[in-house]
Amino acid sequence: MAKTKTVFTYIFLSAAAFISIFPFLWMLVSSTNSSVDVTQGRLLPGSFLGENLNKLINQVDILTALGNSAKISITTTVLALLISSLAGYGFEVYKSKAKDVVFNILLLSMMIPFAALMIPLYRMFGSITNFVPAIGIDTMAAVVIPTFATAFLIFFFRQSSKMFPKDLLEAGRMDGLSELGLFFRVYMPTMKTTYAAAAIITFMSSWNNYLWPLIVLQTPENQTIPLLISNLGSSYSPDYGVIMIAVVISTLPTALVFFVMQKHFVAGMVGSVK
Template sequence: MKKLGTFFKYFILIVASFISVFPFIWMILGMTNKTVDITAGKLMIGSELITNFQNLFANNLDFKRALLNSAVIAVIITVFSLLLSSMAGYGFEIYRSKKKDRIFNFLLLSMMVPFSAMMIPLYTMFSKLSPSPFGINTLFSVIIPSVCTAFNIFLFKQNIKSFPKSLVEAARIDGLGELAIFFKIYMPTAKNIYAAAAIITFMGSWNNYLWPLVALQSPEKRTIPLVLSAMGASYTPDYGMMMTGIVIATLPIAAVFFVLQKQFVQGMLGSVK
């Protein structure tokens, strides 16, 4: 009976794993085939890989420029979000007071507001900043709303609860300033939570579609999700070219995750405790 239970457990896990991995397998196979083969459900390696690559980078949607735009936006958002969110979380936990706790609770409430409800106020605000570098239809109009999020602040605040406060007191006695304590003592001990937050922030920025669709109106400012959406919106979409673009767009996220996956798990576990 025990062996039968073990068999069913592994059988369910294998089926679930296959269902999860199959879309990626189909996507990789699709980038080697023509549109007619993909729509026919062909699950074999084709001979159109080079042609699909050539069509992708020769397309008038400028896929290379979209890659650069997405990379710039995702990297800047990730770096500034980690810095500002960790400093905010550190401040809320280390310098606790009733007033700060109320402000933090208000920040948590902001997570319940759907982003679609904030688009009109955001668009109005950035429109008034035009034609400055921070106005609408600039990369900064996409970057600024995401440089510090309530979720990341919450993530760091929860992690700092397990940070030994005695280290802070000892550093103060030794004459270290508050910024020096943060950068020289806390940050080196919080690599795992920084890795977890980096993965979450980078993925969210790289895959962001709704706000860039509204804020970025010029073709040369498009990001990867906007270009992929435009490919599928044509009258006769080239699915082979689309699959190639999707695979290329997935590689940076996969690379970041696989490099930081160990720290990601440890960081998330540390924040949940």
């Protein structure tokens, strides 16, 4: 009976794994086929990989789009880790009733859909454009600023900070460290798995961000990789082989970041749940 249960468990898990990974396999196979083969549902690798790649390079400036996405994602990730971890650390280490009220209000902001914030944000950055063009409409700063500190990341770091040994802070204070010194020299090295998990979440979210960049970035020179792929698919007769090779290229950075930091990601997520 136990063996039968084990067999059915493995069959179920194998089927679930196949269903989960099939879209990625189909994407890889489709990038080697022509547009006609993709629309016909061909599931075998073809010989059009080089041709699709040449078409992609000739049709669009994918390197510029990748560079723009990289700049936005890296900047957002670095700023988000610094600001959100400082906030989460402060909420947990320096407790008071007033801070708890502020934190609860911060959590309530997670219930507001981004669609409800788009128009106020756009009007705000439109007004800023007249005074400080460097952070106004059609700039990378306008994409980064609304996303480098989120309620979720602050909550994530506060929950993780509950597991942080407070004795280290007392020892650091006895050694003469300032409060900022405690944060940078004691807290950050100790919580590296939490930072790794937050970095993966933030980088992937920023890299795949589509709606806000679509609204605020108005020139082709500033478009990110999701916008470029969307433009490829919105033509009168889209070449699905070219679209698939673009999707594969856009997936590589996030996949690389995840697999490099996978162990730290799991450890950071488990620590935050505890």
